[in-house]
Amino acid sequence: MTEIAVPDLALVALVGVSGSGKSTFARTHFRPTQVLSSDAFRAMVADDENDQSASAAAFDALHHVAGLRLRAGRLTVVDATNTQRYARAELVRVAREHDVLPVAIVLDLPEQVCAERTEARSDRHVSRRVLRRQRDELRRGLRGLRREGFRKVYVLSTPEEVDAAVVTYEKQYNDRRELTGPFDIVGDVHGCRAELESLLTGLGWRIDRDADGAAVGASHPAGRTAVFVGDLVDRGPDTPGVLRLVMGMVAAGTALSVCGNHEQKLARKLAGRDVTVRHGLETTLAQFEKLDPVAVQGFHEFCDGLVSHYVLDGGRLVVAHAGLKEEYQGRSSARVRSFCLYGETTGETDEYGLPVRYPWAADYRGDATVVYGHTPVPEPEWLNDTLCVDTGCVFGGSLTALRYPEREIVSVPAERVWYEPVRPLAPPPREDDLLDVADVTGRRRIDTGYGAVTVGAEESAAALEVLSRFAVDPRLLPWLPPTMAPCSTSTVDGYLEYPTEAFEDYRKAGVTRVVCEEKHMGSRAVVLVGRDDDAFPVPGPGALYTRTGRSFFTDGTGEALLRRVRAAAAGLFEELSTRWLLLDAELLPWSAKAGQLIRDEYAPVAAAAGAALPAALSTVDAAVARGLDLGALRDRLAARAASAAAYAEVYQRYSWPTDGLTGLRLAPFAVLASEGASHAGRDHGWQLDRADRLAAADPELIASTRRIVVDTTDPDSVRAGTDWWLALTAAGGEGMVVKPYHGLSTPDGGRQGQPGIKCRGREYLRIIYGPDYTEPATLARLRDRKLGRKRSLAWREHVLGLAALDRLAAGAPLYRVHEVVAAILACESEPVDPRL
């Protein structure tokens, strides 16, 4: 039996002449979707799997598909003769391009067997001459396959061997996804044994010592695993001591270590290779001189056997000495190893003669957290979910560990400067607050944690225009309010929207307890306010912005308002121990933002109606006085006049003059987030209570929100809620918003109805549907409105909003928050009935 061991991510080339049984072999050992057959691709591009003239196009397509599969991390088997060297070279190229191992399985069967098999086929004839040529080519190439780049070569020479072959999969060395930690990830030690011991002790590790008191291993009572980012050796005072301790831990399974560039070089030196002895290698060699050669041999083997990087915790954590970009994670190739050891360089050298490093972390967009060392930094600082934990211990800095998943950073200071640095410690890689246009354009699928949301390229493009031309600084724009659907259409006489429908919508969705909040008629406003003017990367009190991310004011009124909110929120800052707050609110009056719209669009309609309808009525009256039969027309005109007057009253009720802060009112109704926390999971009782406190602290500026709690299954409660709404709207209120009492995010993350449903007042709707919408015939027509699209949009924007808050709370990099904000705005550019 031949065991064919294939790495679980590899490009497998089957090699064999026609009739050698490649397709049968592929069918037997691999899934049909893993196999790319040249015949199938010929058929695909030329309708004929035997059309040799289509080979070039067929292989073009095959290589492309192979590349796409490998990029996605899928094992791929190529079923083609591959007897010619150039054909194999192409496959090696594709494998290398995606940093996977190429594997060759050669079916080198006797010519007679192949000839009989091809002759038995009715669909294809391959001449003996062709077979012989293929076989000659195969024979010639057989010995050189490894040189061509195939990392594993298996040759099966008889039908019996083929039948007995078994394919097994091997995990790659770097794949330790099954290890879930918790981990203590330790930065570059560089022979600083004493600091390593005190760091481990401080982290709760128990150090095992031999008879001489030397540390030879360690274990953690809570079962933690240490992960060393490499560069254990060189420069420091006790490389042998560090290696003994780490090797003991690795052997006992309490630690992992990736290879650093210093281990690599040390191993080469110990293997007798010609390397320049500098950068601290001289210290190590001096320390080794005093040791037993057997011990040194042990160190050599250890360093030689170190893997370039580890993928841990189900793929959520990657550790590599110099970091690792996303495309290379879990891959194996010379360039992957080189990246792991040295990082990416620009090809230039700096004034100290050292290579200039390319800041790969600034571009990092991967899902896995990457922890690395290699470049000493004064302080570890997160950048796009990557962290450098090399704090230059050997240069007199400190030795640092990251506790994962806790994400706590623990350091011990160096006892002294053990080695003079060639160049001063680099500043830590900074979060590049310049966003990348690629993060917010094109068709994008965003995993919100509450389901995936896809936004189209065109919508993204529209959103980009708004974001870049009109919105506030992205660093002050962590969230945008989602749209909200109205309740199901009412059949109550004279009404399009009526509370019982809102309650019924929720009852059907299984939501029993709802809160009805007064809907303030102003403009939706998001308030991001800092406790002081240094709370944000942009100096100032924060931002006050509209639902499309625009600043409300350009004259400093916004800043003045924010400072008033800051003062009113003193208690809230304290309670939530935060430097900033993100509030969802309504800014009144409507005319503060929409003044121009009201003057240019709403008021003229009322003016025209006010001039035309009374004149029409008196003209009709005169005709009626002459005995003409115009009674019905007169009634209709009178009804229209009344509607127009009611309409004029509505828009004027929501308009009043303001001057700076004078006349402005802010009605907050939710505390969305504070430093390190999303409050979307808090119930609306908590939310409104906080809002009330703000209103109490500054009643002149801040308005409270009237509310009533309703049990959707209790008819009395529903009646009370309905009466409350009737009274509210009769007094000129816009209407109400009904929300599940338990809060914005559903406890199980599931789809439990809408996050909020609006129910707008009968009079208010005149400025939406037109002054005359209450005419019975019109109303009947309007009842046929479709809410599905709006509801879907509201849901998508809502979960995107929750994701933005979650990411903000988790301290995610700016681009991760911004991409969600851009997606919310993109959803807003989808066409939907503006009256809903």
Added chain:
Amino acid sequence: MLLTITTTHAPATDLGYLLVKHPDRVHTVTTSVGTAHVFFPAAEEHRCTAALLLEVAPEKLAGLRGGDHFALGRYVNDRPYAATSLLAVALAKAYSSALRGVSKDRPELAATAIPLEIGVPALPGHPLVERLFGPLGWDVTVRPVPLAPESWGDSRYGTVTLRGTHRLADALNHLYVLLPVLDGGKHYWVGPDEVDKLIRAGTGWLATHPDRALITDRYLAHQRAFTRTANRLLDDDPDLLDPDRPAGDQLDAPPADTPDPVVRLGERRRDAVLAALADTGASRVLDLGCGSGVLLGALAADPRYTEVVGADVSASALAAAERRLERLADRQRARITLRQTALTYADARLTGYDAAVLMEVVEHVDESRLPALARAVFGSARPGAVVVTTPNVEYNVRYPALAAGTMRHTDHRFEWTRAEFADWATRVAESYGYTVVFRPVGDEDPEVGAPTQLALFTRVEGVAA
């Protein structure tokens, strides 16, 4: 939606004959948007009034053209109340023979000018009413309709009374043409047959009207091909006394004989940018904020530019640029790529070019976002040279039409003095390893400088950003 016609020509009730409507009955006419009622609120020997009242059907309202300039404009609009093209169409239908000047019962009266009084309670565009009806011999009274609340001033509507002695047909034709003109738009698509309608209805008065250009332009929805045809036909009008009268819309655009300094400045600016670009020796260039492609055509025409990328954030601007570039030869077109991007974001597709142009772009970006723009352009895209132009605000005092303190464009977020521009450009050059020189664009005024300022940045090799 109401229009009354009154005459005192005895017997006034002959108005019924002229309109072919019996004064003692109610007449209804169905139009595409609703129902028009014709009735007589007064029908006496000395005074008779015919009222045309159009009831717009609510379900038709949302389907009409116009109103798309705000989201709810199709539902909240003045169509049911104001006298607009809807009323003009109803008038043509209800009074069709009178409009043609035909009367079976009173042919002589139809050909006679009689005293008429036209009442329209809500006529839009009131500052223009006097200008348009006055020259036709109407005595115009306009009572402006105030907005509510009254502190917001007057609306664009007026309650209008026109008094004059005219043939009824002429009066109706004046109204038929001028109602949509005053409203500034039509509720339906304007096609070529509108030219015929205009010429027919304008016979005898439109050719010599001092605001003829404005009337044709607005009536034909600003479609230049139609207005040209209409003007040619009107020039053949025998009543036309002065064929050399200036063409051009006297309200909407400045007269054609004074050269437009803005247009000329635009050309000079483009030439200055092209000269600066040529000085850099660039062959692969970026036009950042290319808009509808004013510069792209010129770049495409010059073979020294082997690759030109036009980038803008506005999809509609890029679509316009695409249309503009359609006229180019294939080979010229092939040198140009259009991309949507935003200049406050890094964009890997824009790296590695010889030069970039930001022509009248920076002033459209909020000042607080300029550091991001500088980083994206000078730090990330990092072309060999950058040409930036922006208005010189000091020069604004030389534009008499520009009120003090206002900017040249409503979207300008700021306009810089020469010192401010120099300060910004110098700081950017220092931070990103460029040198910068400044050039004035347009005639230099000894006191306030040139209208446009240009900065040419050159990357210093070997200096990292």
